[in-house]
Amino acid sequence: MAPKGSGSTEMKAPDILYVGIDLGTLRSAVAASNGQRHWVYSFVGWPKDFVARKVLGKSIVFGEEAINNRLSVDLVRPLASGVIREGTQRDQEAVRQLVLHLFEHVQPAKGQEIRAAVGVPAEALKVNKEATILAVGECADRTVVVSEPFAVAYKLGALNNACIIDIGAGTIDFCVMHGVTPEDEDQRTLLSAGDYVDRQLYDLLREAHPNARFSETMVRQLKEQHGRVGNVKGRVKVKVPVAAKFVQHDLTREVTQACESLVSPIADTLIDLIKRYEPSFQQLVRKNIFLAGGGSQIKGIAEGLTEALADHGTFRVQAVEDPLFIGADGALELAMDMPSERWENL
Ligand SMILES: Nc1ncnc2c1ncn2[C@@H]1O[C@H](COP(=O)(O)OP(=O)(O)OP(=O)(O)O)[C@@H](O)[C@H]1O
Ligand SMILES: [Mg+2]
Numbered sequence: 238m239a240p241k242g243s244g245s246t247e248m249k250a251p252d253i254l255y256v257g258i259d260l261g262t263l264r265s266a267v268a269a270s271n272g273q274r275h276w277v278y279s280f281v282g283w284p285k286d287f288v289a290r291k292v293l294g295k296s297i298v299f300g301e302e303a304i305n306n307r308l309s310v311d312l313v314r315p316l317a318s319g320v321i322r323e324g325t326q327r328d329q330e331a332v333r334q335l336v337l338h339l340f341e342h343v344q345p346a347k348g349q350e351i352r353a354a355v356g357v358p359a360e361a362l363k364v365n366k367e368a369t370i371l372a373v374g375e376c377a378d379r380t381v382v383v384s385e386p387f388a389v390a391y392k393l394g395a396l397n398n399a400c401i402i403d404i405g406a407g408t409i410d411f412c413v414m415h416g417v418t419p420e421d422e423d424q425r426t427l428l429s430a431g432d433y434v435d436r437q438l439y440d441l442l443r444e445a446h447p448n449a450r451f452s453e454t455m456v457r458q459l460k461e462q463h464g465r466v467g468n469v470k471g472r473v474k475v476k477v478p479v480a481a482k483f484v485q486h487d488l489t490r491e492v493t494q495a496c497e498s499l500v501s502p503i504a505d506t507l508i509d510l511i512k513r514y515e516p517s518f519q520q521l522v523r524k525n526i527f528l529a530g531g532g533s534q535i536k537g538i539a540e541g542l543t544e545a546l547a548d549h550g551t552f553r554v555q556a557v558e559d560p561l562f563i564g565a566d567g568a569l570e571l572a573m574d575m576p577s578e579r580w581e582n583l
Contacts, residue, residue: 252348252349252350253270253349253350253351253352254269254270254271254343254345254346254349254350254351254352255269255270255352255353255354255569255572255573256268256269256270256340256343256351256352256353256354256377256569256572257269257353257354257356257388257564257565257566257567257568257569257570257571257572258336258339258353258354258355258356258373258565258568259355259356259385259388259562259564259565259568260279260316260332260335260336260355260356260357260369261279261316261405261406261407261564262279262314262316262405262406262407262408262432263278263279263405263406263407263431263432263531264276264277264278264279264406264531264561265277265279265316265335265339266339266561266562266564266565267339267340267342267343267565268562268565268566268568268569269343269344269345269569270569270572270573271343271344271345271346273342273343273344274342274562274565275339275342275343276561276562276565277299277300277301277335277338277339278299278300278301278303278304279300279314279315279316279335280299280300280303280304280312280313280314281297281298281299281303281312281313281315281331281334281335282297282298282299282302282303282304282306282307282310282311282312282313283296283297283310283311283313284296284298284309284310285309285310285311288309289306289309289310292309293306293309293310297334298310299334299335299338304454311327313327313328313331315327315328315329315331315332315335316332316335316407329372332372333372333375336372336373336375336376337375337376340376340377350378350379351376351377351378351379352377352378352379352380352381352572352575352580353373353376353377353379353380353381353572354380354381354382354383354388354568354569354571354572354575355369355370355373355380355381355382355383355568356382356383356384356385356387356388356564356565356567356568357369357382357383357384357385369382370382379580380580381571381572381575381579381580383568383571384410384412384419384424385403385405385410385564386401386402386403386410386411386412386424386529387401387412387414387418387419387424387567387571388563388564388565388567388568388571389401389403389412389527389529389557389563389564389567390412390414390419390527390567391567391570391571392563392564392566392567392570393527393557393563393567395414395525395527396414396416397414397415397416398414398415398416398518398521398522398524398525399413399414399522399525399526399527400412400413400414400507400510400511400522400525400526400527401414401527401529402503402507402526402527402528402529402530402533403529403530403564404430404431404499404503404528404529404530404531404532404533404535404538405430405431405530405531405532406430406431406432406531407428407430407431407432408426408427408428408430409426409427409429409430409499409502409503409506409530409532410424410425410426410530411424411425411426411427411506411507411510412424413510413511413514413522415514415518422513423510425506425509425510427502427503427506429498429499429502430499430530430532431457431460431530431531431532433498433499434460434464434495434496434498434499434532435453435456435457435460435495437494437495437498438456438459438460438491438492438495439451439453439456441491441494441495442456442488442491445490445491446477446486448479448480449477449478449479449484449486450477450478450479451477455477459473459475459488459492460492460495460496460535461531461534463475463488463492464492464496464534464535464536465492465493465496465535465536465537466493466496466497466499466500466535466536466537466538466540466541467493467497467537467540467541467544468537469493469536469537472487472489473487473488473489473492473493474486474487474488475488496535496538497541499532499535499538500538500541500542500545501545503542503545504542504545504546507526507546508546508549511523520550523550523551523552523553524552524553525553526542526552526553526554526555527554527555527556527557528542528554528555528556528557529556529557529560529563529564530560530564531560531561533556533557533560534556534560538556539554539555539556540554542554
């Protein structure tokens, strides 16, 4: 039981379990106040028939297991732009199952009240908050939706004079922090992110190497291992299937070109966003640009962006550590600090 008294005493009561969730287009993560943490690729698979069910030994699979068994399951990647896509019941059910799966790793104690903060892309707050709350609301007693880059800012403690750029799979989310909870006008979302780079890279590779075979997964992994912007040392040399053998290819140009396609849109959006603030504040923000999300791990991207922004002044851009969990960790910290009256209306 929470001792009677102030709100802050109540928040520390052991009968409340706080949970932070980052629902991502490609990867979803959960972090809880009891120390549990887990992440999963945001894929759900249902066995196609009784044989597949027998082979898999279960009626539903998640993440990598779903991807690896894609021939024997109906594979669903239900999150687009980080929120439940308008449309099929199957998508809605897949998100529900994904959320249930994440909560399975949270392991609440019996009778614990669960309060979950869920990170979604900034723009989604306007359009699809309800669907997200419904899915999470099944597992949690109280739910609040927060913007993903705000959660990242919170974890970093970058609450003033800073800008977070979260480079995900479906979206790039921007959030300017000026010492208060950010509003819509402090945030932007670009719909070309990691998936877009993968499509560019796939097209470039097909064009340059028509005899080689590339799959979607291969292309994404190629980018994750070798993604680069600018003149990074070393060449990207990988073995790729051609007819029945693996043949070494130098893919430096294609990988670099595909990754660099992100740089100008990010620079343009950042300038467009921060120019709305007064010049002295802009000056401070320029020194505190943080890159988060899986795309922040592209080699040389912070330097590439700094260079692309050079015409607009001197910027200091840095990538965060642990981009995989920072959104869930930040949502968890927000949940723990959130005053009671904010739970329904952030
Ligand atoms: N080491 C890496 N180098 C380059 N890109 C990477 C790396 N690791 C992951 N990525 C890319 O980052 C993207 C996934 O990032 P993240 O997990 O932050 O996205 P998400 O939260 O699932 O998507 P969104 O926020 O758009 O819903 C993918 O495009 C993935 O291929
Ligand atoms: Mg994300």
